[in-house]
Amino acid sequence: xxGIVCAIRGGPASQPTIAQAVTxxxxxxxxxxxxxxxxxxxxxxTSSGRVHTISEEMHQMGEFxxxxxxxxAAALGVTAQRVVRHGNVxxxxxxxxxxxxxxxVVLGRPQAQGKENIxxxxxxxxxSERIERETGAKVFFAExxxx
Amino acid sequence: xxxxxRLWLPxxxxxxxxxxxxxxxxxxxxxxxxxxxxxTGSIYDQQGQPVEGALVTLSAAHExxxxxxxxxxxxxxxxxxxxxxxxxxxxxxxxxxHFEDAHIELDAAAIQSLRTGQPIVxxxxxxxxxxxxxxxxxxxxxxxVLAIITTGTLHNTLAALVGATLVFxxxxxxxxxxxxxxxxxxxxxLRYVDWNVIFLIMGMMIVIAVVERTGIFQWxxxxxxxxxxxxxxxxxxxxxxxxxxxxxxxxxxxxxxLMTPITVQIALVLGTNPLALLMPEVMASNxxxxxxxxxxxxxxxxxxxxxxxxxxFLRNLTPGVLLAFLGLILYSEFAYRRELxxxxxxxxxxxxxxxxxxxxxxxxxxxxxxxVGAAMLILFVFGEQVHLLPAVxxxxxxxxxxxxxxxxxxxxxxxxxxTTLVFFIALFILVGAIQEVGLISFIADAIGRLVxxxxxxxxxxxxxxxxxLSTVVANIPFTxxxxxxxxxxxxxxxxxxxxVLFYCLSVGSAMGGNGSLIGSSPNIVTAGIAERAGYxxxxxxxxxxxxxxxxxxxxxxxxxxxxxxLVMGGTGG
Numbered sequence: 052x053x054g055i056v057c058a059i060r061g062g063p064a065s066q067p068t069i070a071q072a073v074t075x076x077x078x079x080x081x082x083x084x085x086x087x088x089x090x091x092x093x094x095x096x097t098s099s100g101r102v103h104t105i106s107e108e109m110h111q112m113g114e115f116x117x118x119x120x121x122x123x124a125a126a127l128g129v130t131a132q133r134v135v136r137h138g139n140v141x142x143x144x145x146x147x148x149x150x151x152x153x154x155x156v157v158l159g160r161p162q163a164q165g166k167e168n169i170x171x172x173x174x175x176x177x178x179s180e181r182i183e184r185e186t187g188a189k190v191f192f193a194e195x196x197x198x
Numbered sequence: 199x200x201x202x203x204r205l206w207l208p209x210x211x212x213x214x215x216x217x218x219x220x221x222x223x224x225x226x227x228x229x230x231x232x233x234x235x236x237x238t239g240s241i242y243d244q245q246g247q248p249v250e251g252a253l254v255t256l257s258a259a260h261e262x263x264x265x266x267x268x269x270x271x272x273x274x275x276x277x278x279x280x281x282x283x284x285x286x287x288x289x290x291x292x293x294x295x296h297f298e299d300a301h302i303e304l305d306a307a308a309i310q311s312l313r314t315g316q317p318i319v320x321x322x323x324x325x326x327x328x329x330x331x332x333x334x335x336x337x338x339x340x341x342x343v344l345a346i347i348t349t350g351t352l353h354n355t356l357a358a359l360v361g362a363t364l365v366f367x368x369x370x371x372x373x374x375x376x377x378x379x380x381x382x383x384x385x386x387x388l389r390y391v392d393w394n395v396i397f398l399i400m401g402m403m404i405v406i407a408v409v410e411r412t413g414i415f416q417w418x419x420x421x422x423x424x425x426x427x428x429x430x431x432x433x434x435x436x437x438x439x440x441x442x443x444x445x446x447x448x449x450x451x452x453x454x455x456l457m458t459p460i461t462v463q464i465a466l467v468l469g470t471n472p473l474a475l476l477m478p479e480v481m482a483s484n485x486x487x488x489x490x491x492x493x494x495x496x497x498x499x500x501x502x503x504x505x506x507x508x509x510x511f512l513r514n515l516t517p518g519v520l521l522a523f524l525g526l527i528l529y530s531e532f533a534y535r536r537e538l539x540x541x542x543x544x545x546x547x548x549x550x551x552x553x554x555x556x557x558x559x560x561x562x563x564x565x566x567x568x569x570v571g572a573a574m575l576i577l578f579v580f581g582e583q584v585h586l587l588p589a590v591x592x593x594x595x596x597x598x599x600x601x602x603x604x605x606x607x608x609x610x611x612x613x614x615x616x617t618t619l620v621f622f623i624a625l626f627i628l629v630g631a632i633q634e635v636g637l638i639s640f641i642a643d644a645i646g647r648l649v650x651x652x653x654x655x656x657x658x659x660x661x662x663x664x665x666x667l668s669t670v671v672a673n674i675p676f677t678x679x680x681x682x683x684x685x686x687x688x689x690x691x692x693x694x695x696x697x698v699l700f701y702c703l704s705v706g707s708a709m710g711g712n713g714s715l716i717g718s719s720p721n722i723v724t725a726g727i728a729e730r731a732g733y734x735x736x737x738x739x740x741x742x743x744x745x746x747x748x749x750x751x752x753x754x755x756x757x758x759x760x761x762x763x764l765v766m767g768g769t770g771g
Contacts, residue, residue: 061466062732093726101615104410105455111555112459112731115548119466122547 054082056188057131057157058144061087061116068159069120071193076129081154083131085120087113088143110135141178148186156182156190237278237304237312239320241270241292245642245686248274249325251386252294256280259287259303270294284313290320295380296332296635297325330378333635335368340632340679347672348716354672355617358624362387365631382634390630391623394502394589400619401592402492405574406448407613408599409567413559415444415456420556423464430470430538434478435527437461441479442486442523445720446493447571450483454720458727463555467548472733474537477740478530480724481747484711485526488704488755489519491578491588495622496677496707501588503681504688504700508578508588514701518758522709522751529750533743563603570599629678638679642686653693657759660684660702665752668710669717669745677707698763705755713748715740 057072059065069085076083089109091102117133124131136143148156160175179190237256241249254276255264265288266278278290288304300323308318343361346352352360365381372379418440426433437457444453457479465472487493491501491508500506531538558564574595581591600610632638649656660680667676684703688694711718715725715737721744725735 060730060732061462065732090730093723093729101410101452101455101613103609103613105459108456108459109727109730112462112727115463115466115551116731118551119545119548122545 053152053154054084055079055155055157056084056086056144056148056153057120058086058088058140059116059120059159061119064159065116065120066123068157068193069123071191072157073124073127073129073131075155075157075191076124076131077127079155083124083129084134084147084153085117085124085131086134086136086144086147087117088140089113089135089137090140106137110137141181145182145185148182148188153186153188156186156188157193158190159193236317237266237280237290237320238317239276239290239302239323240274241276241294241323241325242274243297243325243639244327245639245646246689247682247686248272249294249297250274252276252292252297252325254278255291255293257289257291258285259289261285264291280312284309288312292323292325294325295382296328296330298328300325327636327639330635331376332368332372332379332381333637335372335379336365336381336631336635337637339364339368340628340637343628344671344675347675348670350716350722353617355621355624358621358628358675362624362627362631365628381631386634387627387630390633391626392499392502394587395498395626396619396622397589398492398498398502398592399495399622400614401589401594401596402449403614403618404596404610405567405571405592405599406452407610408563408603408605409448409571410452410456411560412564412567413557414564415453416460417556417558418444419457419460419464420552423467423552428468428544430468430474431531433464433468434475434530434534434538437464437475438478438482438523438527438530442482445483445487446490447575448492450487450494450718450720451723454480454483454724455727458724459731460555462728462731462733463548463552467544467552469543469545470540471537472728472731473735473739474534476724476728476733477735477743478526478534480720481526481530481712481744481751482523483720484718485522485709485751486519488708489516492592494704494708495674497704499674499677499681500700500704503685504697506697506700507582509582510697511704512579514759514762515704515755518705518755518762521758522754525750525754526747529747533746563605566602567599570595570602573598625675625678629675629681632679633682638682639686642683645683646687646690649687649691651692653691653698654760654764656687656691656694656699657702657763658756660687660699661706661752661756661759664703664706665710665713665748668707669713669748672716673707673711673718677703680707693763696763698759701759701763702756705752705759709751709755710748712744712751713741714744717744 055072055076057068059068072083089106091106091109094102094105113135114133117135121131121133134147136147144156147153158175158179182188182190241252243249248270250270250272252270253267254270255267256278257264266280268276268278270276286309288309290302290304292300302320302323311318339361343357346357347354351357366384366387368379369381369383419437422433422436422440426436441453441457444457458476461475461479462472465475488497489511491497491506491511497511501511574591577586577591577594578588581588600607645659649659664676664680680703684699687699688697691699711721715721715735721740725740728735
């Protein structure tokens, strides 16, 4: 997807990420795409029978979070698109960037150190290298923020 | 992995059920032909519980060959019939794995009675527990599984399944090496599986699968918003009430799975922190679920084991739950007063989007599910008059819905959480193992000595011990393990025959879930969704908000139980 891909999760930690992406869009004039990835790994230790329903609900929640981001961008004069994908967060960001090829990716720097979260401080640099290697997109980080 | 689980778990479950049905009930019948003359008696353990499967042999003194033998029945009774000439001396030998052997020598008068064809009844025999290597093996496996489930190292089902398999491996492979490594055989293990619980959960899962796809949760949450007029202080108790009632009638994990995303959206509309609504909701789910037999998995376990009906739960717990719920609302309003003041200016764009989604997607299904649900409630309440088990009611309701709605049957079967059902089966086997080797007896004995004859002390100990422990260990295995202990205490503590201690366990284990993030499954799924919306709930945050809620709600519920059973003289079922 050409233009700027901004992967967000929502919450206050995403605000600097959204702001950075909007600023970049204003500077470059490239289209902005907000991405939310539905990931249900948290169900793996408790319940497996409700995946279908909860997946739909999480999709709607993602749409909602992106709608709020879209409105924030619109207030600053930037028109943004919303994309919700399902699966592994890292794979889906790269998948969207490849389709057909993003110019920039804006990510946050969350504080979480969860072992399954690729957006930990330790793994973030490796992930940005992977994005650049596999998609050719340049990665920006929004300081003091989160995906 | 998930696909594999979906394929083999139903098969494993069906195989287990089939085996349970076809396996012979060993040890339940007296061996040998015709009666007369008879030697009968009963065998109990130190807690006064009947001992099933003990081998009772009768032989002449100094003779190794037995004259008669029998195994004790589930009520601990045995009956030996003698068809040969009665010798001058007779000794009854009693053997049972995990107990010390016992011997009873018949006196001359008893032998004379037998010779004249008169049956004799021997005094009750109490077998003493014997700590064997099997005791340590089963205990170690159980503790390890509990730790693995609590820390989330493995999937609950896999952890329990590994534990049950280890117990079988120790019994079957260890037994040839050391006789005292035997815990129980496969048939013995299946006797510990409570099929009422399995079928009740399965039936309710099917009903929930139909209800959850109708959009009712989203509609209710939006209606809560509209009724409150966007006032957060009013929205909070309404959402708590919706969540609580849904948790009491359905399963509380599903309730939170569906309520959390829509609550996040409502909070975003109002521009407030979703945790100010989510935390009170999940705590309400843990508290109000206690009011019914089907509200929490722990209540389903307690109801089936303690023979406590749907009505008994309503009569003996609901007022206490309402009291605790009221306390929880006041606490939540206080704890989140800043966030509740901050919200209230809805975003028109987001509100429009929210309203779009807040509709019943399958009104016909909802109507039918509502009618069937109402019929099920009537059967839950009045079914005990005709000894209708809750499991049968749940199955009847589920089947009626499937026949009436005719949904995609494969979708419905997929909606049944087979992993949970297998988890319960494996858990029953694991708890059966520690019961078999005597760990439960030792715990029961220790608690029995601690509380003595004091009912109030027993009530406080059971309620608060289970509440505090539920904050650090998974409450379902904990409750399953505590049931035989409560049964023992019910038998020995004066006044506890009202089954009050089962209610104390119900309150402690479920409301105790509010004490920490890992205290209950709804907490974990709520935290998972909130984290994916950018509002992480850390262990410390949950403890800070949840532990005071535990103290308030458990105190109020305890107060009710004391009034109900000590002042009003309540009977528990």
